Amino acid sequence: MLYPNETHPLAFILLGIPGLEDVQCWISIPFGCMYFVAFFGNCVILFVVRTEKSLHEPMYFFVSMLAVTDLVLSSSTLPKMLSIFWFNWREISFEACLTQMFFIHSFTAMESGFFLAMAFDRYVAICNPLRHSSILSNNAVLVMGLSVVFRAVVFFSPHPFIVKALFFCQTNIIPHTYCEFMAIIKISCGDAFVSKAYSLTVASMIGAFDLMCTVASYTLILRTVLSLPTKEAGLKALSTCSSHICVILVFYSTAVFTFLTHRFGHDIAPQIHITIANIYLLVPPMLNPIIYGVRTKKIRQRIARVLCFSMR
Template sequence: MKRELKHLTLVMSGYNKTDARPSTFILIGIPGLETVHIWISIPFCVVYLLALLGNCSLLFIIKTDSSLHEPMYLFLCMLAVADLVVCTTAVPKLLSLFWFHDGEIRFEACLTQVFLIHSFSTMESGFFLAMAFDRYVAICKPLRHSAILTHAVIGGMGLAIVLRGIALLSPHPFLLYWLPYCRTNIVSHTYCEFMALIKIACAETRICKAYSLIVAFLTGGVDFILIICSYILILHTVFQLPSKEARLKSLGTCGSHVCIILVSYTPAFFSFLTHRFGHHVAPHVHIFIANIYLLVPPMMNPIIYGVKTKRIWDRFLKFFSFPNPLD
């Protein structure tokens, strides 16, 4: 009861029915699960801390070990930075909501959150594609790998991915800024998400939805298709190798990349499709998966690469002075 009264007070103080642009939005968390928010926050907090520790350790290890300054590891660094931005943009406010019932967020801060989460998620997809290209060159054109993927080319690819994310996702906050919100400023979500805000606008939003759909296809959709194409070419090359050992060794170098693609794209596609087409999916299921998408991949990516890549694992154990159990 106290929580509902607090929400009502925030709504009355930060929103006017006659004002098409409220000064604040009110995030309500996961609808239907308000009574267990505090329990949900515990694993969310643990996962977030593991994501911070894992990605920061990964960045430190690769930066301080010159032998790891190779294309795959440099792209992994870029992915780690994007992961840190995405989860740090959303989780502190989420924990504030769950722990202190502080769901109020300024209008401008909400739009900033939309831009950062969506643009850096798009960059993550681009880095997955860059890593797939690295695996394609390493396996299909091994003698030209160092000549093709020079540091200048790697930097150019990283810059192109960043600029693509900024250019295609910059219109999102402006589209939301121009929409009127004359019915409510209560957002049924744990963070400011583009489609969640679209749903509470009191205007025609077909153009906004269409633009969002096109951007999603031009980024995540096209990236995923190109990743699939690269692995088809990789498999074609691998199965032409003369020995079973050579085939297994080549496929082993792709194992970590395949794992993080599955971990990242599965909840991303589920969240995207249910927001636009899954009208019969319970809201708490969709929002919970949307949070999993922001939290689990940033935690799992450094773990997968750290454990499955012996050079990173050895460097990690050496840094913390642990004996390697594999030796």
């Protein structure tokens, strides 16, 4: 029986990428590679920060928090997505769908919050270096990390309850590769204006607040760098921010595009929208460990020592 209580189905059917069913097997190859890199790379980052005492600093603690977020975010979507592409296992239970939806939206918000925390760390390190250790003590870092998690959980916990209160009287087929809140809302019956407005408002407010504060931090950093007595000192200060700026650009560029397509892009082809939505969840978790591993000297040196030791 599809609708045991006449309100919601026992399970949803995820279509994958509508219009690209014939090539989904080929699409799964780069997606699977991205997941492998994301999983392996973030595990390496966590191992390196955990075992190298010189990396027990606020910046690398935040990098570790970001790595955990990326692991959860990619692991909550890719395995099911690949099962659709490879084995045509499209069914997902109603409860599992709500769980996946909560993890996707809440951990995306956590990622944005950790980017802001890292920007604040760079601001203090460059603009007020003498007080860096006192302002960003271990307790302060812990409080900031817990605050980011708490904010995401509080604002996105209503999503599963909103979906449970909806009626699904026509179909249980979700034209997407994962249980996205807006995709579920679109197949529900009745007026879902309030539900859409809540989700878009919360996501836009959190994203806009984090982005504006991050931009403000780097504006102050740039002003401080330009006032340094030598060009070399300024370049050295900026080099500590380069990896962070790279991952922020990747994250927010895809996030903004995804948000705008939900809000205004009604004429965009579904396969384009869904592909971008997948990139939004897969590319940042893949690139973050690569960028930090390549552009952060301490992490790069530690990884090189580990590799050299394992090859002996």
